[in-house]
Amino acid sequence: LAAHHATVRPPLHVDITGARLFNMAPPTQGVASLLILAIFDRLRADRPDGFDHIHGLVEATKQAFLYRDAHVGDPAFMTTDAQAILDDAAGLDAMAAAIDPAAASPWPRPSQAGDTTWMGAVDADGVAVSMIQSIYFEYGSGLVLPRSGIVWQNRGSSFRLAEDGWNALRPGRKPFHTLNPAGARFADGRTMVYGTMGGEGQPQTQAALFTRYARYGMTLQQAVTAPRWLLGRTWGEDSTSLKYEDRFAPDVIAGLARAGHALEPMPAFTSTMGHAGALVLHPSGLIEGASDPRSDGMVAAW
Template sequence: MTEVAFSAPHREAANIGLKVLEDGGNAVDAMIAGAAAISVLYPHMNSLAGDGFWLIHEPGHAPRAIDACGTAAERASIDYYREQGLEAIPPRGAPSTLTMAGTLSGWQRARELIGETRHLKPLKELLAPAATLAREGVRVTESLAAASRKVSTELQAEAEYQWLFTRKGAPLKVGDTLRNPELGDFLDRLARQGLKSFYRGEIAGELAAALEAAGSPLRLSDFENYHAKLVRPLSVTTRFGECYNLPAPTQGLASLIILALYDRLYRDDWSEAQKIHTLVEATKQAFLIRDREITDPRYMRQLGQRWLANQTLNELAGRVGDTASPWPRVAEQGDTVWMGCVDRRGTMVSFIQSLYWEFGSGVVIPGTGLVWNNRGLSFRLDPDHHNALRPGARPLHTLNPALALFNDGRRMAYGTMGGEGQPQTQAALLTRYWYDGLPLDEAINRGRWLLGRTWGETDDALKLEADLADWVGDELARMGHRTRTVPSHSEMMGHAGAVVALNGGLVNAASDPRSDGAGLVGRSAR
């Protein structure tokens, strides 16, 4: 009997993924089963018509990464929007559906990768639990209900959304049953025709026609030309081991810079407030680089790994002082799901799947139950901006699944949702687990902070959960931080999770009490 583990922000998705692992399935197949399920359970945060990113680590091999970020339509240019009298890309509706949905191509690429050495379970077996959930219905959680309330006004014009995700125009309520039988049927079609059918074939033709009829710039050629990419992950060396994350167009670089600066500056005698202060100031340095540099890798002045050179990191660390540096700056928002798992052979996956804003564009493709993403909002209609809209370009992503390989042999897959908060929550989780020696669940559960605006917030103050504010708020204020207290275990702080593989084959998993999730450990007899 070998231990296996799965962490997800919804318990049912974790259960479905764990069952695949307990039945001897590999980590990629388990993740696909969980990812299909979470698209039904958390439709406000992710969809099969969204994007995804993977980090996959097999013991004895270098980690591998998959970029399943959708690219801008060939018709989607600055002139395309300017000719419609627009100064910015609309946040909702058909004009916001300008990027391809990459997540299913990412599933396919991950299956091809793991299939080189491992047995693959039939796709029908992996998608069947999600299809059943879609038909029978899922219980609406507070997270889903809150998102439904938030978008109730701005999505009033989206007829398919109104039919599927409201109750005669009223937002969903906690305890409601949400059914999406058309999505169940769509999952069955994918199982029969294969994941590639989303991009080439009958399904692709139907999706492209529906999007064009709605007013999207996406066309069939955009589907046919899209492929998820195998990319080299970014990495940085710290005193405890090697940290990995995704390269541009994600903000993985920012996440690694924060950890690298903290590692350079860390002292054993710091108070909790000094630890948080240093992480916040490192975050400011990382975000300044992110916001100036990160875009589609083809248009970057230098690739992300160069920003992780020792000389550059030492210079950035020198800018972190004992008092708070000036802020604010414009923040990015975004909603997503992170999940992680480890299988019986030790293969570990850190995975993210997203729509961008709650319910993405709000455009539901008729007959499919699919909500299309609005990730293209990351583009700007300014030709001089480094994230200027270009046909075929990849937009800036807040998504960044993380992985750490510790010097003592432990390995951790970890991550969170929360847009701008993702690098900050990752840093809180990892530093508390390693430097502070906290148990995995406590590293996630303990009060957190958030610099800047996210999840619709308009306040740039350093937000502290109430339990943390009671502990360190006064000391942080004396250091010059403008703070604001929010409720403990607030969802704005993200839905963090982690899976750890220990020496000797033991595993551990945890999930955030701020979500509806679970970190589950089981045994595989195969």
């Protein structure tokens, strides 16, 4: 612990149609969030929240998580370069080509947990910040530094108790974690910061929010409020089902079932789907904001 020091690293980025996207470098899962959107950018999906949209993003999530769960952790121990993966157009094409447009791929994999708060800010000079804070479940590690009152987080619990391999516990090693506040710079001059709490659901909710706004033209608030889905873990419970809020059109749910997704309905506006938020700075100087009705967050100006 005495040898630890904070580092400043450039964000990961990937270019998609009309925008450059940014996210956090390892040991976060930021590369997975970017991979989902880069893969989906290569798929055809004409209608927001239709079968092709949801199925495409769920299958892109599986492709991204396969890479994440095999390779992403402390960058000092990684054997692949996350930015190089995002720069490899042929590799991204191959991930997209591996997706069956009509059938779900198997997904028996347990997931990562998390508990998080996202916040964003844009100032009068156009500086935009996307930020996530977390101590990893209530009261973190339960240890309080007596002089500062800081509660230690317990992200070390995500280590694998294995002798070697991905995210194995080792002295001096940083644990993989799920925190990945997102940003985007559009070709038309808009700047967007967005994110959510939700551990395993963070990349999935980011993908839903961003594609609704950027690809399908929903307003920012519509994109946040619209029903969501979650592949994998809920709070404290390993799961591999595709959970969905019960506000989707019946024909979309029927199509997902026919494609082989293991579906699990959830109540409308459930906190299980995360607490998202977003800000967009327009070239005119207008700042557009959206907060999640699933949470007690808000958009404020001062």
